[in-house]
Amino acid sequence: MGPSSxxxxxxxxxxxxxxxxxxxxxxxxxxxxxxFEVAAGEVHCLLGQNGAGKSTLIKVLAGAHEPDAGALLLxxxxxxxxxxxxxxxxxxVTIYQxxxxxxxxxxxxxxxxxxxxxxxxxxRRRRMRAATADALRRLGHEEIRPDTELAHLSPASRQVVxxxxxxxxxxxLIIMDEPSAALAGHxxxxxxxxxxxxxxxxxxxxxxxxxxxxxxxxxxxxxVLKDGRTVASGLEARTTPDDELVRLMTGRKVGDAFxxxxxIPDDAPEVLRVEGLTRAGEFTDVSFSVRAGEIVxxxxxxxxxxxxxxxAVYGATRPDAGEVTLDGRPLGLGDPAVAVRSGLGLAxxxxxxxxxxxxxxxxxNLSLASLRRYVSAGLIDRDREMADARAAIGSLDVRxxxxxxxxxxxxxxxxxxxxxxRWLIRGCRVLLLDEPTRGxxxxxxxxxxxxxxxxxxxxxxxxxxxxxxxEVLGLADRVLVVRQGRVIADRAAESADEEQxxxxxxxxxxx
Amino acid sequence: MRTVDPTATETRTPRAPSETVSRxxxxxxxxxxxxAVIVVAGALVSPYxxxxxxxxxxxxxASVIGIISVGMTFVIISGGIDLSVGxxxxxTAVMATTAPVQEGGWVAMIAVALAFGLGAxxxxxxxxxxxxxxxxxxxxxxxxxxxxxxxxxxxxxPQTSLDETFNAxxxxxxxxxxxxxxxxxxxxxxxxLLLNRTTFGRHTxxxxxxxxxxxxxxxxxxxxxxxxxxxxxxxxxxxxxxxTARLTSGSNAVGNLYELDxxxxxxxxxxxxxxxxxxxxxxxxxxxxxTVITNIFVLKNLETDVQNIAKGAIIVxxxxxxxxxxxxx
Ligand SMILES: Nc1ncnc2c1ncn2[C@@H]1O[C@H](COP(=O)(O)OP(=O)(O)OP(=O)(O)O)[C@@H](O)[C@H]1O
Ligand SMILES: [Mg+2]
Numbered sequence: 001m002g003p004s005s006x007x008x009x010x011x012x013x014x015x016x017x018x019x020x021x022x023x024x025x026x027x028x029x030x031x032x033x034x035x036f037e038v039a040a041g042e043v044h045c046l047l048g049q050n051g052a053g054k055s056t057l058i059k060v061l062a063g064a065h066e067p068d069a070g071a072l073l074l075x076x077x078x079x080x081x082x083x084x085x086x087x088x089x090x091x092x093v094t095i096y097q098x099x100x101x102x103x104x105x106x107x108x109x110x111x112x113x114x115x116x117x118x119x120x121x122x123x124r125r126r127r128m129r130a131a132t133a134d135a136l137r138r139l140g141h142e143e144i145r146p147d148t149e150l151a152h153l154s155p156a157s158r159q160v161v162x163x164x165x166x167x168x169x170x171x172x173l174i175i176m177d178e179p180s181a182a183l184a185g186h187x188x189x190x191x192x193x194x195x196x197x198x199x200x201x202x203x204x205x206x207x208x209x210x211x212x213x214x215x216x217x218x219x220x221x222x223x224v225l226k227d228g229r230t231v232a233s234g235l236e237a238r239t240t241p242d243d244e245l246v247r248l249m250t251g252r253k254v255g256d257a258f259x260x261x262x263x264i265p266d267d268a269p270e271v272l273r274v275e276g277l278t279r280a281g282e283f284t285d286v287s288f289s290v291r292a293g294e295i296v297x298x299x300x301x302x303x304x305x306x307x308x309x310x311x312a313v314y315g316a317t318r319p320d321a322g323e324v325t326l327d328g329r330p331l332g333l334g335d336p337a338v339a340v341r342s343g344l345g346l347a348x349x350x351x352x353x354x355x356x357x358x359x360x361x362x363x364x365n366l367s368l369a370s371l372r373r374y375v376s377a378g379l380i381d382r383d384r385e386m387a388d389a390r391a392a393i394g395s396l397d398v399r400x401x402x403x404x405x406x407x408x409x410x411x412x413x414x415x416x417x418x419x420x421x422r423w424l425i426r427g428c429r430v431l432l433l434d435e436p437t438r439g440x441x442x443x444x445x446x447x448x449x450x451x452x453x454x455x456x457x458x459x460x461x462x463x464x465x466x467x468x469x470x471e472v473l474g475l476a477d478r479v480l481v482v483r484q485g486r487v488i489a490d491r492a493a494e495s496a497d498e499e500q501x502x503x504x505x506x507x508x509x510x511x
Numbered sequence: 512m513r514t515v516d517p518t519a520t521e522t523r524t525p526r527a528p529s530e531t532v533s534r535x536x537x538x539x540x541x542x543x544x545x546x547a548v549i550v551v552a553g554a555l556v557s558p559y560x561x562x563x564x565x566x567x568x569x570x571x572x573a574s575v576i577g578i579i580s581v582g583m584t585f586v587i588i589s590g591g592i593d594l595s596v597g598x599x600x601x602x603t604a605v606m607a608t609t610a611p612v613q614e615g616g617w618v619a620m621i622a623v624a625l626a627f628g629l630g631a632x633x634x635x636x637x638x639x640x641x642x643x644x645x646x647x648x649x650x651x652x653x654x655x656x657x658x659x660x661x662x663x664x665x666x667x668x669p670q671t672s673l674d675e676t677f678n679a680x681x682x683x684x685x686x687x688x689x690x691x692x693x694x695x696x697x698x699x700x701x702x703x704l705l706l707n708r709t710t711f712g713r714h715t716x717x718x719x720x721x722x723x724x725x726x727x728x729x730x731x732x733x734x735x736x737x738x739x740x741x742x743x744x745x746x747x748x749x750x751x752x753x754x755t756a757r758l759t760s761g762s763n764a765v766g767n768l769y770e771l772d773x774x775x776x777x778x779x780x781x782x783x784x785x786x787x788x789x790x791x792x793x794x795x796x797x798x799x800x801x802t803v804i805t806n807i808f809v810l811k812n813l814e815t816d817v818q819n820i821a822k823g824a825i826i827v828x829x830x831x832x833x834x835x836x837x838x839x840x
C-alpha cells in the first residue's frame with residue numbers, strides 16, 4: 001500500500017483550497033490565517049498540537065462553523081459552506097473527533113441518518129442493511145450487526161460505525177478528525193486499506209492524527225498548524241523527518257517519549273488483585289495483580305474485553321463471578337462509589353459520554369471526585385479547590401490555562417488531560433487508565449507519560465489500557481495480553497517486542 | 512494524599528476573560544430584564560402598583576410558589592421533575608390540621624406537615640431509584656395518590672385551624688415584613704448556599720449534566736436522588752404550612768396546579784429542563800415575574816382567564832429569549 005505516485009497536476013486547480021481563514025471565539029483565536037490545499041487523489045495529513053485549530057478548521061470546511069474571514073475554493077471556484085447540509089451537497093463528508101452517532105438508533109439507521117434510501121416515502125430497510133453490512137465488512141468489522149442498537153456497542157465500535165456512515169455518502173472529499181484514536185493496530189490497517197481505495201478512486205482525504213507513524217504510512221502530503229496558523233504546507237509525508245515535524249508543531253525539540261522505568265522493590269506489596277473475574281459475553285476467568293509502584297498494561301484488540309475488565313474492576317459493571325482485592329481487603333463489586341472510596345480511580349475511554357460535564361468549568365471537572373476534601377464548615381472552600389485545579393492544569397499543561405473556562409470550549413486533547421487530571425487531584429491507591437493519551441499531542445504525551453511514571457514512583461499501582469502497543473510496551477512494566485476475553489500472556493514489557501505481542505493478540509500465539 | 516505534580520509551579524494562570532466569568536454568574540440576565548420591563552409597565556398602568564403595601568402583598572403571595580420552586584430547581588437541575596408538589600401541599604395541609612394533630616399545638620402541626628413532605632419525597636425517590644420508574648411517572652402517581660389521601664383523611668371538607676400561634680405564621684410581621692416573606696428569603700438563601708457552595712449542589716449539577724460521568728466519578732447517585740426528592744417534598748411542606756396558616760384551614764383542594772407554576776418559574780428562570788444547568792436566583796425571578804403580572808391584572812380588574820393566556824405567552828417568550836442567548840455563545 002503506497003501513496004499514489006503521480007504528483008498533483010500543477011495546472012489543475014486543487015480540489016479544495018483554503019485561503020487566509022480566520023475564526024475567533026470569545027476569548028480565543030482558533031484560526032488566525034490558515035492556508036491549505038488538498039488535491040484529488042491524495043491523502044493530506046493535518047498536524048498540530050492540541051488546540052492548534054485542526055478541528056476548528058475542519059468544522060469550517062464541514063459547515064459547522066461560519067468563518068470570520070477567508071475564502072474556500074472548490075475546483076478553483078469560491079464557495080460558501082453555510083451549513084453541514086451544504087457541505088454534504090458539495091461532496092465534503094466529515095468524521096468528527098467527538099462521536100456524533102445516535103445511541104438510540106440501530107447501526108444501519110445511524111449509517112443512513114439523513115440520507116435514507118427510500119421509495120415513495122417508505123424507507124428501504126433491506127437495502128440499507130445490506131449496504132451497511134458491506135461497509136462494515138470493508139472496515140473489517142463483520143461482527144457489528146446492522147440491526148444492533150448503537151447504545152449496546154462499545155465506543156470503539158461506534159467509531160467504526162461513524163466511519164461506515166462516511167463511506168456510505170457520495171463524497172469528493174472525506175475529512176477524518178483523529179479516526180484512529182479509538183482503534184487498535186490491525187483496525188488501523190483496515191482503515192488504511194479503505195483510505196487507499198478512496199484515494200485510488202480519486203477522492204481526496206484530509207487525515208488528522210497525532211501519530212507520526214501513521215503519517216508515513218498513509219499520507220502523501222502534510223500541512224502543519226500552530227496557534228491557528230499554517231506554519232508549513234505541502235510537506236512530503238514520507239520523507240520529512242520526525243524531528244522536523246515535531247519542531248514545526250511545537251516550536252521546540254521533544255525528548256524521549258518514555259521515561260525510564262523505576263525499580264520496583266521485591267517486597268513491594270500487591271495493591272490490586274483480581275481473581276477469576278468473569279462477565280458473560282465479555283471476559284472469562286481473568287486473574288492478575290498489580291504491585292505498588294507498578295504499571296501494568298493490558299494489550300488487546302478493540303472488543304477483546306480490556307475496557308470491560310477495567311469497568312468491572314472499578315464497579316462500573318457487575319461481574320458474574322470473581323473477586324477484586326484492594327490493599328489486601330476485598331472490594332465490594334458493582335459500585336463505583338465504593339471503589340472510589342476504597343482508593344480506585346478510573347479515567348474512562350470515552351471522555352464526552354463517560355467523564356466530562358461539558359457545561360461546567362474546567363476546575364469543576366477537575367475537582368468532581370474530590371469535592372469532600374475542600375469542605376470546611378459544610379461549605380466548599382473555593383480557594384483551595386481552585387489552587388488544586390491550577391496545579392493540575394499546570395502539570396498537565398492544559399491550554400488555555402484558565403480554570404474558569406467552560407470545558408466544552410477546550411480542544412479534544414486538552415479535554416482528555418482534564419479527564420486524567422481529575423484522578424491526579426483525587427489521589428488513588430490504584431489508578432485505572434483507559435486510553436489516557438487519546439487525542440493528546442506528541443509533546444503533551446511525553447509529559448503525561450512522565451507524570452504517570454512519577455505517580456507510580458509514589459507507590460500508586462497503575463493499570464493501563466491502550467490501543468497503541470508501543471505505548472503499552474514503553475510505559476508499562478508488565479504487559480498482559482487479552483484475547484477474546486481471556487488473559488493469554490503475561491510478559492515483562494522490557495523484554496517483549498511489538499511483533500510478538502501483536503501476533504499474540506491477533507492469533508493467540510507467538511510467532 | 513495529594514498527587515498533583517509537586518514540581519509544577521503556578522505559572523501562566525491568567526484570569527479568564529470576563530465573558531467566561533459571567534457565564535457562571537449568579538443571576539441570569541434574561542429574567543431580570545423581563546421583570547424590569549413588567550415592573551415599569553406596572554408602575555405606568557397603576558399608581559397603586561409601586562406602593563410599599565402592594566410590594567409586600569406581592570412578595571407574600573410569591574412566597575408559597577417561591578419556596579416550592581427552590582426545591583423544584585434542584586430536582587430539575589438533576590435532570591428530574593417533581594409533579595407531586597401541588598398535591599403534597601394539599602396532603603400536608605390536611606395532615607397538619609386534623610383534630611388530633613391540632614391538639615399537639617403549632618409545633619405538632621408544623622412537625623407533621625414537614626414529616627409528611629419528607630416522607631412523600633422519600634417515597635418518590637425510592638420509586639425512582641429502586642423501582643427504576645422515570646420521575647415524570649413516579650411523581651405523577653404521587654400527585655394522584657397524595658390528593659386522594661388528602662381527600663380521604665379530610666372527608667373532602669376544609670379543616671379549620673384553631674391554633675392562634677400557627678395561624679399567626681401566615682400574617683404576623685417582623686420589622687414590618689410578613690413572616691412568609693422572611694421564610695421565603697431564608698429558603699432562597701439556604702438553597703443558594705446548597706447549590707453553589709456545597710458538595711450536594713455540585714453533585715446535583717453533575718447528575719443532570721452527565722449521569723454516567725457522575726456515577727463513574729464515585730458519586731452515590733441513588734442516595735443523592737432520594738435526598739433531592741425529599742428536599743422537594745420538604746419545600747412543598749414549608750409552603751403548605753404558610754399557606755394553611757394564612758387561610759386558617761387545611762383542605763384537599765389547595766395547591767392545585769402549583770407544580771406547573773413552579774416548573775414554569777424554574778424554566779423561565781433559565782434552568783435547563785434537561786438538567787445540568789440552573790440557578791436559584793433565576794427561579795426566584797421567574798416566580799416574581801408571574802406574581803407581578805398577576806398583581807397588575809388584579810389591579811386592573813382583569814379576569815383569571817385573561818391572566819392565564821398572558822402567563823402562557825410569557826412562558827414561551829421567556830424560553831425563546833433564553834434560546835437566543837444560548838445560541839449566541
Ligand atoms: N466553541 C469554542 N469557544 C471558545 N474557544 C474554542 C471553541 N472551540 C474551540 N476553541 C478554542 O480554539 C482553539 C482550537 O481548538 P481546536 O479544537 O480546533 O484544536 P485542535 O487542533 O483540534 O486540538 P486537538 O488536537 O486537541 O483536538 C483552542 O484553543 C480551543 O480552546
Ligand atoms: Mg481536535
